[in-house]
Amino acid sequence: MNILLREAKKSDMNAVLLLIKELATFEKEADAVELTEKDLERDGFGAQPFFKVFVAEENKEIIGMALFYERYSTWKGRSLHLEDLIVKQEHRNKGVGKELYAKVLHYAHEQKFRRVSWEVLDWNQVAIDFYVSTGARILDSWKVVHMDERSLGGFVERY
Amino acid sequence: MNILLREAKKSDMNAVLLLIKELATFEKEADAVELTEKDLERDGFGAQPFFKVFVAEENKEIIGMALFYERYSTWKGRSLHLEDLIVKQEHRNKGVGKELYAKVLHYAHEQKFRRVSWEVLDWNQVAIDFYVSTGARILDSWKVVHMDERSLGGFVERY
Numbered sequence: 001m002n003i004l005l006r007e008a009k010k011s012d013m014n015a016v017l018l019l020i021k022e023l024a025t026f027e028k029e030a031d032a033v034e035l036t037e038k039d040l041e042r043d044g045f046g047a048q049p050f051f052k053v054f055v056a057e058e059n060k061e062i063i064g065m066a067l068f069y070e071r072y073s074t075w076k077g078r079s080l081h082l083e084d085l086i087v088k089q090e091h092r093n094k095g096v097g098k099e100l101y102a103k104v105l106h107y108a109h110e111q112k113f114r115r116v117s118w119e120v121l122d123w124n125q126v127a128i129d130f131y132v133s134t135g136a137r138i139l140d141s142w143k144v145v146h147m148d149e150r151s152l153g154g155f156v157e158r159y
Numbered sequence: 160m161n162i163l164l165r166e167a168k169k170s171d172m173n174a175v176l177l178l179i180k181e182l183a184t185f186e187k188e189a190d191a192v193e194l195t196e197k198d199l200e201r202d203g204f205g206a207q208p209f210f211k212v213f214v215a216e217e218n219k220e221i222i223g224m225a226l227f228y229e230r231y232s233t234w235k236g237r238s239l240h241l242e243d244l245i246v247k248q249e250h251r252n253k254g255v256g257k258e259l260y261a262k263v264l265h266y267a268h269e270q271k272f273r274r275v276s277w278e279v280l281d282w283n284q285v286a287i288d289f290y291v292s293t294g295a296r297i298l299d300s301w302k303v304v305h306m307d308e309r310s311l312g313g314f315v316e317r318y
Contacts, residue, residue: 020233032234034273039236048207051231072210072228074179074243075191076308077198084233102318105306109315114193116306123300134318135310141282144298147264147275149235151294156268159261159293 003096005103008053008065013040015062016053023086027121054103056087056096063091066100076114080104083118101134119144162255164262167212167224172199174221175212182245186280213262215246215255222250225259235273239263242277260293278303 008016014037024033043050056064064087071081082104087097108116120127120138128138147155167175176196183192202209215223223246230240241263246256267275279286279297287297306314 024234029234035233035236043231043236050229050237067231067233069231070209071230071240072202072226072242074194074226075183075188077194077202078209081230083231102314105311105314105318109311113311114308116311118304119301120304121300122302128302131304131306134306135314136304136306137310139303139305141280142278142303143281143287144301144303145277145279145290145295146298147290147293147295149273151296152264152268152272152275155261155264155294159264 002058003063003099004057005054005099006057008044008055010041010045012053012055012062013037013044016040016055016065016067019062019065019086019088020067020084022088023084026086051083054100054107056100058091063088064096064100066104068104070113071117073115078113079115079117080108080111080113081117085118098130105134161217162222162258163216164213164258165216167203167214169200169204171212171214171221172196172203175199175214175224175226178221178224178245178247179226179243181247182243185245210242213259213266215259217250222247223255223259225263227263229272230276232274237272238274238276239267239270239272240276244277257289264293 017037017040020035021033024030044053051067051069053065053067055062066082066085068080068082071079073079085097085100105116120131132138173196176199180192183189203212210226210228212224212226214221225241225244227239227241230238232238244256244259264275279290291297
């Protein structure tokens with residue numbers, strides 16, 4: 001295996017978007033991705049980038065990626081949030097995901113973030129067991145809440 | 160009731176920290192707050208602020224606050240995350256929390272965020288019912304995962 005891990009460039013965003021869509025399909029939400037390549041280019045490579053991406057490359061092909069950004073914990077301070085980590089179906093089970101995961105955690109440690117957070121589907125036991133084996137903690141009593149654009153529009157009309 | 164809602168200033172961070180600690184106590188994690196007033200002043204009011212706060216004021220006293228920051232959804236794009244919303248015990252049940260909540264959502268709508276997210280404790284049914292009544296969705300199948308600084312330090316030594 002000859003895998004190169006590196007920070008993504010603007011020209012990688014097409015490959016990154018394909019990976020985002022592959023992950024959404026795995027998560028049974030294939031239609032949820034409204035983001036475009038242009039959005040990723042604008043939002044990740046402007047004067048104030050909203051996220052950072054590491055990609056895994058094999059023979060010039062991008063076979064995996066990890067996308068993350070900063071958050072702020074009122075308990076701990078600056079923290080890093082790993083939004084997506086995905087390896088192409090045909091390249092799984094050879095350690096690429098683990099290398100990307102380690103790269104993000106090493107980056108968080110070097111940058112002195114006080115916490116790294118992410119979210120996992122409760123039926124993805126393989127992932128959960130892996131995370132726990134590396135020292136992460138599953139917060140069983142917290143629920144994620146979302147208000148989407150449409151509900152937000154409805155809310156501001158009513159209140 | 161004569162409540163003023165406004166954006167927080169650097170000099171409000173002492174009051175904001177007391178509210179963060181009150182919320183952590185309510186969440187049965189009183190000792191989890193490692194953040195100091197100095198941290199909040201530095202992180203919220205530097206060249207690149209890591210969060211924004213709205214406070215609720217009554218007779219010059221800060222009686223509630225909402226702290227939030229940007230995230231990035233690979234499905235929707237720029238999103239807003241409401242990290243903390245808290246009203247002082249003795250000022251609850253008079254609508255201050257709902258006003259702060261509405262202010263954050265109006266702000267998110269004006270700024271064209273594509274999603275607002277937050278987290279809720281699964282035993283806080285009053286809060287859950289309120290959120291759902293306003294159009295928010297509880298994501299039952301997602302779990303929050305944290306790796307704290309100590310585990311992160313252990314991880315980078317091993318991998």
